[in-house]
Amino acid sequence: MRDLSEKQKQQFDALPALYTDWNAKINVISRKDIDQLELHHVQHSLAIAHFVEDKLGGWKSGTTVVDVGCGGGFPGIPLAIMYPEVRFLLVDRIGKKVKVAQAVADAIGLQNVETRHAGIEEVKQSFDYAVSRAVMNLPDLLKLVKRCTRSGLICLKGGDLSEELAPSIARGTVVEPISQWLSDAYFETKFVLYTPFK
Secondary structure, three states, X not given: OOOOOHHHHHHHHHHHHHHHHHHHHOOOXXXXXXXXXXXXXXXXXXXXXXXXXXXXOOOOOOOEEEEEOOOOOOOHHHHHHHOOOOEEEXXXXXXXXXXXXXXXXXXXXXXXXXXXXXXXXXXXXXXXXEXXXXXXXXXXXXXXXXXXXXXXXXXXXXXXXHHHHOXXXXXXXXXXXXXXXXXXXXXXXXXXXXXEOO
């Protein structure tokens, strides 16, 4: 994993207080989970960065990424901190969640994040990659993002994936256990799925 600048460390350090504060006003993370923000949300989101560095050789400057169903900003916000040279669009159908994601991005000074209150099918521009975290089943998600994504979909999933990986649209999907990068027991049944489009 790449080294963090002081600014990036400060941005990561600011996330727990920001999300705790926002969560008291707008429930974007389950109440019982907010104490586990670092592990269950930030580290989980960064499993995508581990995958990108390890298996794709990193993202080059100017890469564009759409976070589909971003909720309060996961995985998009941690990835945007990790990759300041990459442009991120965070989209979600729930306006109050998008509001939180934008507020957090503004509070920590992220210059590479835009948010949009919309479904992915309403987004007209195209991207290099789509990312998501447990938004919907893989075949449905692939159908939605294929029209606006050039290189592939990288998503976070957990549990038994056999049904999702069975349809022909999901063929060619690579499944990488997160436990190869993150040793906590929480990650033992969690995976990064990558479906390349080229």
